[in-house]
Amino acid sequence: MKNSSNVVTFIDLAGHEKYLRTTISGLTGAFPDYALIVVGANMGISKMTREHIQVAIALSIPLFVVVTKIDIAPEKILKHTLKQLAKLLKSPSCNSKIPIIMRKKKDIDTCLSKDKFIDRITPVFLVSAVQGDGLDRINLFLSKLEPRKPWRHNSTLDAISEEEKEPAQAAQAAAAENKEGDPVEKAEQEATKEAEKEKEQHAEHKKDEEKKEETMGELEIDETFAVKGVGIVVSGTVTGGKIGTNQKLFLGPFSDGSFKEVQTRTVHIKRVGVEFALEGESCTVALRFVKRKDVVDRALIRKGMVLVSEVTKDKVSSVTGIYLGSVWAFTAHIMVLHHPTTINPGYQPVVHCGGIRQTVTIMKMSTERLRSGDSALVDLKFLCHPEFMHVNRPLIIREGNTKCIGRVILLHPEYNIDDNSHFKQIEEQLKEERVRQEMMQQKMLEKEKDIQSAMGGKKKKDKDKDKDKDKDRDKDADYRSRRKY
Numbered sequence: 001m002k003n004s005s006n007v008v009t010f011i012d013l014a015g016h017e018k019y020l021r022t023t024i025s026g027l028t029g030a031f032p033d034y035a036l037i038v039v040g041a042n043m044g045i046s047k048m049t050r051e052h053i054q055v056a057i058a059l060s061i062p063l064f065v066v067v068t069k070i071d072i073a074p075e076k077i078l079k080h081t082l083k084q085l086a087k088l089l090k091s092p093s094c095n096s097k098i099p100i101i102m103r104k105k106k107d108i109d110t111c112l113s114k115d116k117f118i119d120r121i122t123p124v125f126l127v128s129a130v131q132g133d134g135l136d137r138i139n140l141f142l143s144k145l146e147p148r149k150p151w152r153h154n155s156t157l158d159a160i161s162e163e164e165k166e167p168a169q170a171a172q173a174a175a176a177e178n179k180e181g182d183p184v185e186k187a188e189q190e191a192t193k194e195a196e197k198e199k200e201q202h203a204e205h206k207k208d209e210e211k212k213e214e215t216m217g218e219l220e221i222d223e224t225f226a227v228k229g230v231g232i233v234v235s236g237t238v239t240g241g242k243i244g245t246n247q248k249l250f251l252g253p254f255s256d257g258s259f260k261e262v263q264t265r266t267v268h269i270k271r272v273g274v275e276f277a278l279e280g281e282s283c284t285v286a287l288r289f290v291k292r293k294d295v296v297d298r299a300l301i302r303k304g305m306v307l308v309s310e311v312t313k314d315k316v317s318s319v320t321g322i323y324l325g326s327v328w329a330f331t332a333h334i335m336v337l338h339h340p341t342t343i344n345p346g347y348q349p350v351v352h353c354g355g356i357r358q359t360v361t362i363m364k365m366s367t368e369r370l371r372s373g374d375s376a377l378v379d380l381k382f383l384c385h386p387e388f389m390h391v392n393r394p395l396i397i398r399e400g401n402t403k404c405i406g407r408v409i410l411l412h413p414e415y416n417i418d419d420n421s422h423f424k425q426i427e428e429q430l431k432e433e434r435v436r437q438e439m440m441q442q443k444m445l446e447k448e449k450d451i452q453s454a455m456g457g458k459k460k461k462d463k464d465k466d467k468d469k470d471k472d473r474d475k476d477a478d479y480r481s482r483r484k485y
């Protein structure tokens with residue numbers, strides 16, 4: 001661990017239907033960078049394979065498939081399995097993926113260098129765990145994967161929360177995003193002097209934010225331990241900033257919505273003591289309550305609780321612009337993948353969102369009722385206790401055979417909404433966002449075309465890009481190695 005430059009963490013989730021709840025929690029709460037779906041060559045595509053692929057896609061986790069036991073699968077059966085798999089992946093329910101079998105090492109480079117792996121290409125590996133066939137290719141592939149930041153779902157969220165606060169600022173952010181875009185549009189936006197001024201202010205504000213983020217930290221708890229002689233230890237993923245030793249943090253929300261001040265004693269990554277853990281790393285943290293009256297039993301610390309460097313009450317955070325407190329309810333945009341009849345207000349399914357898993361009540365819906373295939377905005381209220389939520393994070397709603405996917409749009413610290421007017425506002429914002437996204441996509445496509453037409457320069461560009469990537473990696477490794485073990 002100390003000498004390695006590249007560490008891959010595997011999270012082994014359960015395959016059996018009985019444990020689907022746990023598997024979904026693992027996929028939402030452990031923030032995996034990629035999902036590795038294992039299929040038995042001799043067994044074919046099972047109901048659970050479909051379910052797991054669907055959940056990974058709903059959570060926008062890029063996936064790849066390992067078809068194992070090729071040593072014992074008759075050729076005819078293997079062919080049938082691969083055909084079934086291709087059919088499933090290419091279907092619209094899987095966002096029309098493009099499965100590609102990785103037969104040679106070269107295929108891996110081709111697939112990764114296209115930078116499209118994240119999007120639609122789904123690598124498929126054929127292996128025998130017993131005879132070792134194909135394992136070298138998986139190892140090579142794993143060593144080349146880049147980490148993602150699956151807990152970050154900012155684009156829209158920032159636009160929405162900022163628009164709520166200050167429409168002008170949000171427009172500025174959008175203008176900045178479109179920097180390289182349409183010159184006419186740019187000219188229009190820059191026409192007024194006021195806009196310029198605000199732009200400067202925005203840049204300054206951003207600098208301040210960056211400075212503050214240096215000392216910021218957020219960890220989502222997925223397990224707790226009571227260690228003899230150490231006390232309470234929590235484990236989880238760092239979802240913002242860094243978590244270090246002797247850092248002052250807030251732990252919560254407890255069932256009354258409160259946060260308690262704690263200080264970290266030690267931080268471990270894979271059982272090795274470190275000075276700090278960076279965003280994206282899984283770690284365990286030993287805690288000490290700062291005030292004696294705050295000391296609580298380990299049993300009161302739940303999955304989905306957080307350690308945060310800042311808690312704001314009744315307002316958005318000055319650092320992230322996001323509400324940092326406990327919320328009782330939220331508005332989500334959901335799509336019903338399957339429901340036997342209709343969903344109406346009052347319905348009580350379970351929501352999985354990050355490390356959170358709790359029963360909610362549907363309070364309001366933007367449509368009268370929801371059937372399979374429908375989508376709508378819904379207000380969901382937690383049944384037992386408030387939670388720490390992130391806007392724009394994907395969620396999965398389940399109850400029996402019912403399955404909905406969606407994302408968090410708006411947080412309600414307390415729920416006291418009488419009418420449906422907020423749905424209209426959000427719908428407007430979502431529409432704007434879709435237009436913005438389409439524009440961006442269009443621009444990306446145009447750029448891609450430009451690159452392709454300039455084929456001569458392409459190879460060099462790729463090389464430069466690889467060089468940059470290597471540089472980044474070196475820098476990252478350097479930063480990590482400077483951390484004291």
Ligand SMILES: Nc1nc2c(ncn2[C@@H]2O[C@H](COP(=O)(O)OP(=O)(O)OP(=O)(O)O)[C@@H](O)[C@H]2O)c(=O)[nH]1
Pocket residue numbers: 013014015016038068069070071072127128129130131
């Ligand atoms: N012949 C052969 N057997 C394999 C291969 N891969 C796995 N197995 C066997 O399949 C059995 C099940 O493997 P597991 O790794 O436990 O499967 P799993 O999907 O993790 O099962 P759960 O954890 O129960 O969901 C074991 O007995 C393995 O030895 C392979 O490539 N060839």
Ligand SMILES: [Mg+2]
Pocket residue numbers: 012013
């Ligand atoms: Mg297993």
